Amino acid sequence: MRVLGIDPGSRITGYGIIEKVGNRLVHVDNGAIYTGDHKDFASRLHRIFEGLCGVIEEYRPDAMAIEQVFLAHNAQSALKLGQARGAAIVAGVNAGLPVSEYTAMQVKQAVVGYGHARKEQVQQMVKSLLNLPEIAQADASDALAVAVCHANSAGMKNILRSAR
Amino acid sequence: MRVLGIDPGSRITGYGIIEKVGNRLVHVDNGAIYTGDHKDFASRLHRIFEGLCGVIEEYRPDAMAIEQVFLAHNAQSALKLGQARGAAIVAGVNAGLPVSEYTAMQVKQAVVGYGHARKEQVQQMVKSLLNLPEIAQADASDALAVAVCHANSAGMKNILRSAR
Numbered sequence: 001m002r003v004l005g006i007d008p009g010s011r012i013t014g015y016g017i018i019e020k021v022g023n024r025l026v027h028v029d030n031g032a033i034y035t036g037d038h039k040d041f042a043s044r045l046h047r048i049f050e051g052l053c054g055v056i057e058e059y060r061p062d063a064m065a066i067e068q069v070f071l072a073h074n075a076q077s078a079l080k081l082g083q084a085r086g087a088a089i090v091a092g093v094n095a096g097l098p099v100s101e102y103t104a105m106q107v108k109q110a111v112v113g114y115g116h117a118r119k120e121q122v123q124q125m126v127k128s129l130l131n132l133p134e135i136a137q138a139d140a141s142d143a144l145a146v147a148v149c150h151a152n153s154a155g156m157k158n159i160l161r162s163a164r
Numbered sequence: 165m166r167v168l169g170i171d172p173g174s175r176i177t178g179y180g181i182i183e184k185v186g187n188r189l190v191h192v193d194n195g196a197i198y199t200g201d202h203k204d205f206a207s208r209l210h211r212i213f214e215g216l217c218g219v220i221e222e223y224r225p226d227a228m229a230i231e232q233v234f235l236a237h238n239a240q241s242a243l244k245l246g247q248a249r250g251a252a253i254v255a256g257v258n259a260g261l262p263v264s265e266y267t268a269m270q271v272k273q274a275v276v277g278y279g280h281a282r283k284e285q286v287q288q289m290v291k292s293l294l295n296l297p298e299i300a301q302a303d304a305s306d307a308l309a310v311a312v313c314h315a316n317s318a319g320m321k322n323i324l325r326s327a328r
Contacts, residue, residue: 041253042257046257079249085246086247088250094214
Protein backbone atom coordinates (compact mmCIF):
# COMPACT_ATOMS: atom_id res chain seq x y z
CA MET A 1 0.00 0.00 0.00
CA ARG A 2 1.23 3.43 -0.95
CA VAL A 3 0.17 6.42 1.16
CA LEU A 4 0.30 10.12 0.38
CA GLY A 5 0.42 12.22 3.54
CA ILE A 6 -0.24 15.93 3.22
CA ASP A 7 0.23 18.96 5.45
CA PRO A 8 -1.60 21.77 3.66
CA GLY A 9 -0.96 25.43 4.33
CA SER A 10 -1.76 28.60 2.42
CA ARG A 11 2.00 29.32 1.94
CA ILE A 12 3.62 25.89 2.10
CA THR A 13 1.96 22.52 1.52
CA GLY A 14 4.08 19.56 2.53
CA TYR A 15 3.63 16.11 1.04
CA GLY A 16 5.20 12.75 1.71
CA ILE A 17 4.79 9.38 0.01
CA ILE A 18 5.60 6.12 1.71
CA GLU A 19 5.05 2.50 0.79
CA LYS A 20 4.19 -0.27 3.20
CA VAL A 21 5.93 -3.47 2.12
CA GLY A 22 4.93 -6.23 4.53
CA ASN A 23 5.57 -4.63 7.91
CA ARG A 24 8.27 -2.36 6.56
CA LEU A 25 7.74 1.32 5.71
CA VAL A 26 9.71 2.58 2.73
CA HIS A 27 10.19 6.24 1.91
CA VAL A 28 9.27 7.09 -1.69
CA ASP A 29 9.45 10.87 -1.87
CA ASN A 30 8.70 14.04 0.05
CA GLY A 31 8.59 17.68 -0.77
CA ALA A 32 6.84 21.01 -0.37
CA ILE A 33 4.73 23.14 -2.68
CA TYR A 34 5.47 26.83 -2.17
CA THR A 35 2.69 29.28 -2.96
CA GLY A 36 3.75 32.37 -1.01
CA ASP A 37 4.90 34.17 -4.15
CA HIS A 38 1.34 34.28 -5.54
CA LYS A 39 -0.46 37.30 -4.11
CA ASP A 40 -3.71 36.12 -5.64
CA PHE A 41 -5.33 33.64 -3.23
CA ALA A 42 -7.11 31.73 -6.02
CA SER A 43 -3.77 31.13 -7.77
CA ARG A 44 -2.34 29.80 -4.51
CA LEU A 45 -5.17 27.29 -4.21
CA HIS A 46 -4.72 26.31 -7.82
CA ARG A 47 -0.99 25.79 -7.28
CA ILE A 48 -1.74 23.46 -4.34
CA PHE A 49 -4.36 21.56 -6.34
CA GLU A 50 -2.23 21.24 -9.46
CA GLY A 51 0.92 20.42 -7.51
CA LEU A 52 -0.79 17.58 -5.64
CA CYS A 53 -2.50 16.32 -8.82
CA GLY A 54 1.00 16.07 -10.31
CA VAL A 55 2.34 14.21 -7.26
CA ILE A 56 -0.62 11.80 -7.39
CA GLU A 57 -0.15 11.22 -11.10
CA GLU A 58 3.55 10.54 -10.67
CA TYR A 59 3.40 8.26 -7.63
CA ARG A 60 -0.11 6.72 -7.85
CA PRO A 61 -0.79 6.42 -4.11
CA ASP A 62 -3.65 4.22 -2.86
CA ALA A 63 -4.77 6.57 -0.10
CA MET A 64 -4.39 10.11 1.21
CA ALA A 65 -3.92 11.01 4.87
CA ILE A 66 -4.19 14.41 6.52
CA GLU A 67 -3.93 15.69 10.06
CA GLN A 68 -7.08 17.00 11.71
CA VAL A 69 -6.80 20.62 12.77
CA PHE A 70 -8.10 21.94 16.05
CA LEU A 71 -5.43 24.51 16.78
CA ALA A 72 -6.53 27.39 14.55
CA HIS A 73 -7.28 30.05 17.17
CA ASN A 74 -7.86 32.89 14.80
CA ALA A 75 -10.92 32.71 12.52
CA GLN A 76 -9.22 34.50 9.62
CA SER A 77 -6.20 32.19 9.63
CA ALA A 78 -8.51 29.19 10.04
CA LEU A 79 -10.35 30.31 6.91
CA LYS A 80 -7.08 30.54 4.94
CA LEU A 81 -5.92 27.17 6.20
CA GLY A 82 -9.33 25.70 5.41
CA GLN A 83 -9.13 26.93 1.82
CA ALA A 84 -5.71 25.32 1.39
CA ARG A 85 -7.01 22.08 2.92
CA GLY A 86 -10.05 22.16 0.65
CA ALA A 87 -7.88 22.53 -2.45
CA ALA A 88 -5.56 19.74 -1.29
CA ILE A 89 -8.33 17.30 -0.34
CA VAL A 90 -10.14 17.86 -3.63
CA ALA A 91 -6.93 16.87 -5.47
CA GLY A 92 -7.12 13.55 -3.61
CA VAL A 93 -10.82 12.74 -3.85
CA ASN A 94 -10.91 13.83 -7.47
CA ALA A 95 -8.24 11.20 -8.21
CA GLY A 96 -10.41 8.62 -6.45
CA LEU A 97 -8.29 8.36 -3.30
CA PRO A 98 -9.91 7.63 0.05
CA VAL A 99 -8.98 10.45 2.46
CA SER A 100 -8.41 9.72 6.14
CA GLU A 101 -7.98 12.23 8.94
CA TYR A 102 -5.93 11.69 12.10
CA THR A 103 -5.60 13.83 15.19
CA ALA A 104 -2.15 15.17 16.09
CA MET A 105 -2.17 12.81 19.05
CA GLN A 106 -2.85 9.77 16.83
CA VAL A 107 0.00 10.81 14.55
CA LYS A 108 2.44 11.23 17.45
CA GLN A 109 1.30 7.96 19.00
CA ALA A 110 1.82 6.14 15.69
CA VAL A 111 5.23 7.66 14.95
CA VAL A 112 6.85 8.08 18.37
CA GLY A 113 4.64 5.78 20.47
CA TYR A 114 3.75 8.70 22.72
CA GLY A 115 0.82 11.05 22.03
CA HIS A 116 2.45 14.06 23.65
CA ALA A 117 5.80 13.85 21.85
CA ARG A 118 7.47 17.10 20.86
CA LYS A 119 7.69 18.18 17.22
CA GLU A 120 11.46 17.55 17.13
CA GLN A 121 10.97 14.01 18.41
CA VAL A 122 8.44 13.35 15.64
CA GLN A 123 10.78 14.74 12.98
CA GLN A 124 13.69 12.69 14.30
CA MET A 125 11.57 9.54 14.40
CA VAL A 126 10.25 10.08 10.85
CA LYS A 127 13.87 10.39 9.67
CA SER A 128 14.90 7.24 11.47
CA LEU A 129 11.79 5.14 10.60
CA LEU A 130 12.10 5.97 6.90
CA ASN A 131 15.90 5.94 6.73
CA LEU A 132 16.08 9.51 5.48
CA PRO A 133 19.58 10.99 5.08
CA GLU A 134 18.46 14.05 7.05
CA ILE A 135 15.38 15.54 8.70
CA ALA A 136 12.95 16.52 5.93
CA GLN A 137 11.64 20.06 5.48
CA ALA A 138 9.22 20.73 8.36
CA ASP A 139 5.94 20.50 6.41
CA ALA A 140 7.15 17.54 4.35
CA SER A 141 8.15 15.81 7.60
CA ASP A 142 4.66 16.39 9.06
CA ALA A 143 3.19 14.99 5.85
CA LEU A 144 5.37 11.88 6.12
CA ALA A 145 4.32 11.49 9.77
CA VAL A 146 0.61 11.37 8.95
CA ALA A 147 1.35 8.96 6.10
CA VAL A 148 3.17 6.69 8.56
CA CYS A 149 0.20 6.98 10.92
CA HIS A 150 -2.20 5.94 8.16
CA ALA A 151 0.00 3.05 6.96
CA ASN A 152 0.23 1.68 10.48
CA SER A 153 -3.45 2.23 11.31
CA ALA A 154 -4.52 0.54 8.07
CA GLY A 155 -2.22 -2.33 9.01
CA MET A 156 -3.92 -2.52 12.40
CA LYS A 157 -7.36 -2.65 10.78
CA ASN A 158 -6.20 -5.54 8.58
CA ILE A 159 -4.79 -7.38 11.58
CA LEU A 160 -8.08 -6.87 13.44
CA ARG A 161 -10.04 -8.11 10.45
CA SER A 162 -7.97 -11.25 9.91
CA ALA A 163 -8.11 -12.10 13.62
CA ARG A 164 -11.91 -12.43 13.56
CA MET B 165 -19.95 38.37 -20.47
CA ARG B 166 -21.24 35.46 -18.45
CA VAL B 167 -20.56 35.39 -14.70
CA LEU B 168 -20.79 32.53 -12.22
CA GLY B 169 -21.38 33.76 -8.68
CA ILE B 170 -20.88 31.31 -5.85
CA ASP B 171 -21.74 31.22 -2.17
CA PRO B 172 -19.88 28.21 -0.81
CA GLY B 173 -20.79 26.49 2.44
CA SER B 174 -19.94 23.10 3.90
CA ARG B 175 -23.66 22.09 3.80
CA ILE B 176 -25.11 24.19 0.99
CA THR B 177 -23.23 25.86 -1.86
CA GLY B 178 -25.29 28.33 -3.84
CA TYR B 179 -24.50 29.26 -7.42
CA GLY B 180 -25.95 31.72 -9.87
CA ILE B 181 -25.18 32.42 -13.51
CA ILE B 182 -26.01 35.71 -15.18
CA GLU B 183 -25.18 37.18 -18.54
CA LYS B 184 -24.44 40.82 -19.21
CA VAL B 185 -25.91 41.80 -22.58
CA GLY B 186 -25.06 45.45 -23.24
CA ASN B 187 -26.13 47.11 -20.00
CA ARG B 188 -28.78 44.51 -19.27
CA LEU B 189 -28.33 41.66 -16.84
CA VAL B 190 -30.03 38.42 -17.81
CA HIS B 191 -30.59 35.53 -15.44
CA VAL B 192 -29.33 32.23 -16.83
CA ASP B 193 -29.69 29.77 -13.97
CA ASN B 194 -29.30 29.43 -10.21
CA GLY B 195 -29.30 26.59 -7.79
CA ALA B 196 -27.79 25.00 -4.73
CA ILE B 197 -25.54 21.99 -4.19
CA TYR B 198 -26.53 20.13 -1.02
CA THR B 199 -23.81 18.18 0.76
CA GLY B 200 -25.25 17.81 4.27
CA ASP B 201 -26.16 14.16 3.69
CA HIS B 202 -22.49 13.18 3.33
CA LYS B 203 -21.02 12.59 6.78
CA ASP B 204 -17.56 12.27 5.29
CA PHE B 205 -16.09 15.78 4.92
CA ALA B 206 -13.90 14.81 1.94
CA SER B 207 -16.99 13.59 0.07
CA ARG B 208 -18.69 16.92 0.79
CA LEU B 209 -15.78 18.83 -0.72
CA HIS B 210 -15.78 16.52 -3.70
CA ARG B 211 -19.51 17.06 -4.19
CA ILE B 212 -18.96 20.85 -4.22
CA PHE B 213 -16.04 20.56 -6.65
CA GLU B 214 -17.80 18.14 -8.99
CA GLY B 215 -21.08 20.02 -8.82
CA LEU B 216 -19.45 23.31 -9.78
CA CYS B 217 -17.34 21.63 -12.49
CA GLY B 218 -20.64 20.41 -13.95
CA VAL B 219 -22.20 23.88 -13.76
CA ILE B 220 -19.12 25.40 -15.44
CA GLU B 221 -19.15 22.78 -18.18
CA GLU B 222 -22.84 23.32 -18.84
CA TYR B 223 -22.90 27.13 -18.80
CA ARG B 224 -19.31 28.08 -19.79
CA PRO B 225 -19.04 31.27 -17.73
CA ASP B 226 -16.22 33.76 -18.42
CA ALA B 227 -15.54 34.59 -14.78
CA MET B 228 -16.23 33.46 -11.23
CA ALA B 229 -17.15 35.80 -8.38
CA ILE B 230 -17.23 35.06 -4.66
CA GLU B 231 -17.93 37.08 -1.54
CA GLN B 232 -15.05 37.77 0.82
CA VAL B 233 -15.63 36.40 4.29
CA PHE B 234 -14.75 38.27 7.44
CA LEU B 235 -17.60 37.17 9.63
CA ALA B 236 -16.44 33.72 10.72
CA HIS B 237 -16.15 34.23 14.48
CA ASN B 238 -15.46 30.66 15.39
CA ALA B 239 -12.18 29.12 14.20
CA GLN B 240 -13.65 25.64 13.71
CA SER B 241 -16.53 26.90 11.56
CA ALA B 242 -14.11 29.17 9.67
CA LEU B 243 -12.00 26.10 8.88
CA LYS B 244 -15.05 24.23 7.54
CA LEU B 245 -16.17 27.20 5.49
CA GLY B 246 -12.61 27.65 4.21
CA GLN B 247 -12.49 24.04 3.01
CA ALA B 248 -15.74 24.50 1.11
CA ARG B 249 -14.44 27.74 -0.40
CA GLY B 250 -11.18 26.06 -1.38
CA ALA B 251 -13.03 23.26 -3.17
CA ALA B 252 -15.30 25.74 -4.95
CA ILE B 253 -12.53 28.11 -6.02
CA VAL B 254 -10.40 25.26 -7.34
CA ALA B 255 -13.33 24.22 -9.57
CA GLY B 256 -13.18 27.71 -11.08
CA VAL B 257 -9.43 28.22 -11.47
CA ASN B 258 -9.01 24.68 -12.75
CA ALA B 259 -11.44 25.53 -15.56
CA GLY B 260 -9.35 28.61 -16.35
CA LEU B 261 -11.78 31.16 -14.90
CA PRO B 262 -10.50 34.35 -13.30
CA VAL B 263 -11.82 34.51 -9.72
CA SER B 264 -12.76 37.85 -8.16
CA GLU B 265 -13.63 38.52 -4.54
CA TYR B 266 -15.97 41.23 -3.29
CA THR B 267 -16.76 42.36 0.23
CA ALA B 268 -20.34 42.07 1.46
CA MET B 269 -20.51 45.87 1.36
CA GLN B 270 -19.45 45.99 -2.30
CA VAL B 271 -22.08 43.38 -3.17
CA LYS B 272 -24.84 45.30 -1.34
CA GLN B 273 -23.71 48.58 -2.88
CA ALA B 274 -23.77 47.03 -6.37
CA VAL B 275 -27.16 45.33 -5.97
CA VAL B 276 -29.16 47.69 -3.75
CA GLY B 277 -27.08 50.87 -4.07
CA TYR B 278 -26.59 50.94 -0.32
CA GLY B 279 -23.73 49.12 1.43
CA HIS B 280 -25.66 48.48 4.62
CA ALA B 281 -28.78 47.01 3.02
CA ARG B 282 -30.50 44.15 4.83
CA LYS B 283 -30.38 40.59 3.48
CA GLU B 284 -34.08 40.69 2.53
CA GLN B 285 -33.56 43.87 0.53
CA VAL B 286 -30.72 42.24 -1.39
CA GLN B 287 -32.82 39.14 -2.13
CA GLN B 288 -35.75 41.27 -3.27
CA MET B 289 -33.48 43.38 -5.49
CA VAL B 290 -31.83 40.31 -7.06
CA LYS B 291 -35.31 38.99 -7.89
CA SER B 292 -36.38 42.27 -9.42
CA LEU B 293 -33.09 43.01 -11.29
CA LEU B 294 -33.04 39.57 -12.88
CA ASN B 295 -36.80 39.23 -13.40
CA LEU B 296 -37.02 36.06 -11.33
CA PRO B 297 -40.52 34.67 -10.78
CA GLU B 298 -39.77 34.43 -7.04
CA ILE B 299 -36.97 35.02 -4.55
CA ALA B 300 -34.30 32.36 -5.18
CA GLN B 301 -33.14 29.94 -2.49
CA ALA B 302 -31.08 31.96 0.03
CA ASP B 303 -27.59 30.73 -0.97
CA ALA B 304 -28.41 30.82 -4.69
CA SER B 305 -29.69 34.38 -4.22
CA ASP B 306 -26.41 35.39 -2.52
CA ALA B 307 -24.52 33.78 -5.39
CA LEU B 308 -26.56 35.75 -7.94
CA ALA B 309 -25.90 38.94 -5.95
CA VAL B 310 -22.12 38.58 -6.13
CA ALA B 311 -22.40 37.72 -9.84
CA VAL B 312 -24.37 40.96 -10.37
CA CYS B 313 -21.70 42.82 -8.40
CA HIS B 314 -18.97 41.41 -10.63
CA ALA B 315 -20.87 42.05 -13.86
CA ASN B 316 -21.44 45.67 -12.89
CA SER B 317 -17.90 46.22 -11.58
CA ALA B 318 -16.42 44.75 -14.76
CA GLY B 319 -18.72 47.05 -16.70
CA MET B 320 -17.46 49.99 -14.67
CA LYS B 321 -13.87 49.06 -15.45
CA ASN B 322 -14.70 48.99 -19.16
CA ILE B 323 -16.43 52.36 -18.95
CA LEU B 324 -13.41 53.80 -17.14
CA ARG B 325 -11.09 52.35 -19.76
CA SER B 326 -13.05 53.63 -22.75
CA ALA B 327 -13.35 57.10 -21.17
CA ARG B 328 -9.58 57.55 -21.15
